Amino acid sequence: MLNNILVTGGAGFIGANFVHYWLAKYPQAKIVVVDALTYAGNKANLFAAQANSNFVFVRENICNTAAIEVLLKKYEINAIVNFAAESHVDRSITGPDLFIETNVVGTHSLLKAAKNVWLTDGNNQCEHRFHHVSTDEVYGSLGASQPAFKESSVYxxxxxxxxxxxxxxxxxxVYHHTYGLNVTTSHCSNNYGPFQFPEKLIPLLILNLLLDKPLPVYGDGLQIRDWLSVNDHCLGIDLVLNKGASGQSYNLGANNEWANINIVKLIGSKLEQMFNADASLAAKYPTAKSVIAGKAHSLIQYVEDRPGHDRRYAVDASKAMRELGYAPQETFESGIERTLRWYLDNDSWWRSVLDGSYRSF
Known part of the structure; x- marks a missing residue:
């Protein structure tokens, strides 16, 4: 039983949702969160977990191999779920160095720590699992009529x-094939849900609509993405951890492809419907002038496309469905409505992010 888990990047969007998911489903399990609390890490994302005696938070950088080894031993960790990553494509274009440091050097640091603690001379010393959370973007871009990426697709x-x-x-x-480390990897499509940092598309649209700011759309807005509820992503990782074969990769998607411009229009339309159904929202968010007036579309603003913008992402999740019993539980309709409601009900969270005060916690 993988009952003592180290979650890296656990104060970020997907990591925090996974922590809440895991504590709710496995109340007897110990979960240790490691996060360096860089700009996208927000300790407020974990407030609800802090009262749980099985939850531990440690502020640390994953590049510190020795510190990770100490934690693995101290808490008798037998599973690592690696969410820690710099993930915003625009930021990687203007400043790639940090992405190499965190995503490459940091992952290698974690692998070294796991090998040093869990393996001796290539022999397994305990039941263990190193799960690496990757992305569909490693496969590159798809044409409009091409089939979705499989785990065997060329990077x-x-x-x-x-x-x-x-x-x-x-x-x-490499750490699996060369050293015998028990590893799995998952490739997810675009996630959405609570606690997502406002630089990402869906929360950016929501907050800009509430603040009556332009809704930026890259290029022609016809870039296509598969959208996966963060809760369904957590479910998928749970299945990979407990049922996935060592050394294997699994795609986790929702078969829910949308063009960016249609996402923009959908969010605007849904928010207008919610304001029409609940008069108190207009009083709470008087800055949402275009939404209140039923003219959210007027805020759409096409901007110059970013360099090397991939046209389409989509993953074939049939392997995870067949081997693990994976199946997304959330419809896009219900997932978007839950997400909108969460941001409407948690304005103190996103206002602290926008003004930077969350970083003083």
């Missing part, structure tokens, strides 16, 4: 971000 990263994740994936495989 073709096209940004410093996806290249750094591809490199880390290869290191994870």
């Amino acid at each position: 073709a990263p096209s940004s410093p971000y996806s290249a750094s994740k591809a490199a880390s994936d290869h290191l994870v495989r």
Whole structure:
């Protein structure tokens, strides 16, 4: 039983959601979160977990191999789930160095620590699992009519971000094939849900609509992404951890492809419906002038496309469905509505992110 888990990047968007998911499903399990609390790490994301005696938070950088080894021994960790990563493509284009440091060097540091503690002379010393959370972006871009990426698809990263994740994936495989480390990797499509940092598309759209700011759309807005609820992503990782075969990779998607411009229109339309159904929202968010007036579409603003922008991502999750019983539970309709409601109900969270006060915690 993988009952003592180290979650890296656990104060970030997906990591924090996974922590809440795991504590709710496995109340007897110990979960230790390691996070360096860089700009996208927010300790407020973990407030609800802090009262749980099985939860431990440690502020540390994953590049500190010795510190990770101490934690693995101290808490008798037998599973690592590695969410820690720099993940924003735009930031990787303007500053790739940090992506190499965190995503490549940091992952290698974790692998070294795991090998040093869990393995001796290539022999397993305990039941263990190193799970690496990757991305569909390592496969590159798809044409409109091409089939979705399989786990066997050739890697073709096209940004410093996806290249750094591809490199880390290869290191994870190497530690399995060369040293015998028990590893798995998952490749997810675009996630959405609570606690997502506002630089990402869906929370950016929500907050800009509430603040009556432009809704930026890259190029023609016809880039296509598969959208996966973060809760369904957590479910998928749970299945990989407990049922996945060592050394294998699993795609986790929702078969839910949308063009970016249609996501923009959907969020605007849904928010207008919510304001129409609940008069108190207009009083709470008087700055949402275009939404209140039923003219959210007027805020759409096309901007110059980013360099090397991939046209389409989509993953074939049939392997995880067949071997692990994976199946997304959330419809996009219900997932988007839950996400909108969460941001409407948690304005203190996102306002502290926008003004930077979250970093003083």
